[in-house]
Amino acid sequence: MATAARFEADYDLKVRDTRRLEIAAVMLLDAAGTLFMSKDPWSIEKHALAGGIVNRLTALGQRTRAVRNWYMAEAALLEGGRDFRTHRSQLADARSLFPNDAGLLMASGSGLETEGKNLDDAAAFYRASLAIESGNVECRIRLARVLFRIGDAAGSLAELEQMPAPRDERLAYLRELFRASALAALKRTPDSEKQFVAALAWTSQAPYLGLAESMAARGDDAGARRVIAKQLAANVDEEPWAAYLRGQWRYFAVLLDEARQALK
């Protein structure tokens, strides 16, 4: 009997104090995240307990900000753990509890994008999220990247060029980087290389690689070697692209804090 009732029985979870349940769920998710980062398998147990409590809360009709934010933080953790199946099902549940929530829609798209499957669905989630919250810069950048991966480089470029300049410098960097790759896909090699150079303002690794690869592909190995020499001399210590590939996981602490804030 794989039901919520059985889980409640297993954990003797008969509490009806929803505030205490919300606090416990957030605390346990926090513990699950901490254990996960230290590669401790007990993370799974903590996550299971937290999920059981949220299960109980929703059965009691709780549709609070704390519960919604818990789902957002949980999605980030699941994306970090590359547990995409649970990510999909949990967010499907969350969307049914909180319909038309731009954050949950974006998180849904992010999971699909990070998994690399159903990219059309990821784009649809991002578009739905943007229809509610058009000013979400990361969502628009992600939509552009997914369009690029689908093969719609022109659509990707249009999204990136029509959006306002991001205030967040990491997002600004990603926008420059993604414009470069879209231009490359459109065979606009000189524009693409200029764009990679523009992205070097952030001093990260990917623009050097993109530029060197482009030069090598057109036979300028000496030029490519010069670019790589600069890359290695630049002492790069951060690559927002690598963080981007982890989806919403990099926001786990922030999202967890938002869940905590909702308890106050």
Place this chain on the structure above:
Amino acid sequence: MKGFVLGLIAVTAVTLSARQTFRSSAEAVRLDVLVTDGRKPIAGLTAKDFEVRDLGAMQQVRVEPALAAVDVILTLDVSDSLSSTALAALKTAARQVIGLLAPADRIQIVTFNHLVALRSPLDSSRAASLAALDDLVPGGGTALRDAVFTALMSVPAPAEDRRTVQLVLSDGDDSASWLGDEPVRAALRRSPVVVYALAPNAPMFGPVFVPTLPVPTPNGVRAGRTMSPNMEVSIERSGGALDSGFLRDAARDTGGRGLYVDKPEATAAVFRQVLEEFRQRYLVTYTPSSDAKGWHPVAVSVNGHRGATVFARSGYFKD
């Protein structure tokens, strides 16, 4: 048998070694070829043993043992998935490689997680190369393709009197590269560098969580599943040779080999094996009968040695 290539070398009356002279103003193709009996290299082969087809046409070849000085590009994965045991074994193996180098040989050490770092350049002293291994600390994601490309482009184009081997050790699970497989493989195919790819088995790397516990959801309880921060072991295992993935392809494209390292303690032995094997390859040289531009597929085979396996590049680009 798979054929593989090396690059085009412009030759202008240059004596590559005491035993190798090219005709003036010719464009020769030089293939760096390994022939094994399935276990160890076969020595003593001559030109009459080799059959080389370029664009399908048989070529007249010259063959000599590959005696040129060696440049080793060590490209080491120090991402979060590397266990402390594996890191210690890696350092030991790398130190051993440095110790096995001949005086004219050189070594460059590149490490990577989600970022690629040059630890010691090609012209470093042995002492500097050894010191570069001291402060390696695992952490971060894995930008394998970026690392292979960066390492490849971080050394000068090999001189005609030298040979270059890129020795890559990684679990093969690329989680952070900007570059895709194809651009990096294209760069490798244009280069004369030979890639040896070594992939440790999963136990060398960090724990992969065992999925056992139920995960409750509002709709019931679902089976638990793996949660791993960085890695999904993506390389299949088969008889010690890599049979899938970018590492396998990179080795195949360049005429190198992809090998598994069964346990951390075996890393040094495998490194030694690779270096010794690299010194037992052949340089097969010919002037192609066709000067057509573009990709020249090359097939190399050995006659009269039943069970012989040939490792050479699959072709080259002629600009």
